């Protein structure tokens with residue numbers, strides 16, 4: 001009997017987990033199904049580039065997963081029943097249900113409007129490809145001198161504001177940050193960011209908590225009105241509500257709570273990775289939603305599932321950070337080196353070298369999806385007989 005592994009979501013983490021499992025486990029012993037709503041891999045870390053009109057290389061899953069043994073299923077996940085161990089799907093043919101023995105939940109996240117009035121009607125988002133394409137179309141119609149306001153001073157906001165300002169020097173680009181601009185960066189990092197903002201002519205509104213969005217401006221909690229022909233909302237990500245509707249243990253924001261092997265703390269046959277999961281990193285701090293966290297989470301989950309199925313050694317890697325790689329347009333960048341728990345240290349890399357480094361990281365992230373064992377030789381292990389049968393893995397190793 002084959003052990004049925006279903007991976008939900010083929011973003012960075014789900015695709016890596018599925019591919020790595022296929023390289024770790026013998027094809028006769030497992031059936032790996034990867035479910036995704038779209039037929040091609042979306043390089044989400046480049047959505048600000050898409051928004052300003054850059055075209056990305058198409059990456060169809062049929063090519064990426066050719067000859068891997070991973071079965072692709074193009075469908076939208078609508079629900080998960082962790083008691084019956086089933087997944088409900090819809091596709092062009094209607095509804096369907098798949099049964100699993102092990103589930104990897106990697107549905108990622110979308111934008112987070114945080115309930116601010118007017119966002120749904122007036123703001124643009126770049127957390128998804130449809131969102132980025134919508135903004136692209138809107139930016140293309142803007143006349144010189146019109147204002148684009150990016151709300152959110154985090155990594156995505158910085159990347160969006162600089163990308164737009166570089167691509168459209170005729171526009172008036174501004175950014176509203178809740179705190180001071182780049183306040184988590186080192187002094188050198190902040191100084192460089194300030195210089196690039198100055199060079200690109202970006203206005204920074206600091207300590208500006210946006211409390212409402214209208215068609216032509218935003219209002220801040222301290223009573224300011226900031227003009228904006230277009231408002232781009234980048235204040236963090238929110239997970240899809242599917243996990244929250246299950247019996248899985250989730251956080252208040254709907255992330256699945258997992259242990260160090262990315263296994264659900266409430267349901268041992270469920271693993272969660274990427275933005276959808278709440279895992280602890282160095283210093284017992286929750287990992288932030290990012291590829292930087294999600295990629296090692298996916299490796300860890302795949303290796304743990306393979307180990308539990310084959311009787312191998314569980315992975316013990318501690319997830320940590322090394323740097324934050326921020327593109328500031330195509331010609332500038334900022335690599336902020338950090339401690340294992342993501343606090344800035346003084347060292348930074350800036351300028352064209354940093355831009356090239358960031359580009360290499362983005363290319364490497366996509367390469368890592370197609371090469372989930374980082375080019376290491378494939379060693380497919382046999383699944384221990386007593387563990388292949390439905391449910392036995394969870395009970396045998398819980």
Ligand SMILES: Cc1cc2nc3c(=O)[nH]c(=O)nc-3n(C[C@H](O)[C@H](O)[C@H](O)COP(=O)(O)OP(=O)(O)OC[C@H]3O[C@@H](n4cnc5c(N)ncnc54)[C@H](O)[C@@H]3O)c2cc1C
Pocket residue numbers: 008009010011012013014035036037038042044045046047048075076077078106107108109126127128156159240273274275276289290291292293294325326
């Ligand atoms: C503009 C931008 C820049 C970024 N830059 C960086 C960066 O420089 N460094 C970094 O580390 N992180 C960056 N991030 C964050 C990073 O992109 C995410 O943390 C990462 O994509 C999360 O990976 P994931 O696999 O969890 O989810 P995703 O990449 O979001 O993948 C989820 C997948 O699930 C699919 N899916 C969702 N719902 C369903 C459903 N109901 N049914 C079927 N399929 C579904 C989606 O189509 C998608 O393929 C950036 C994000 C954005 C938006």
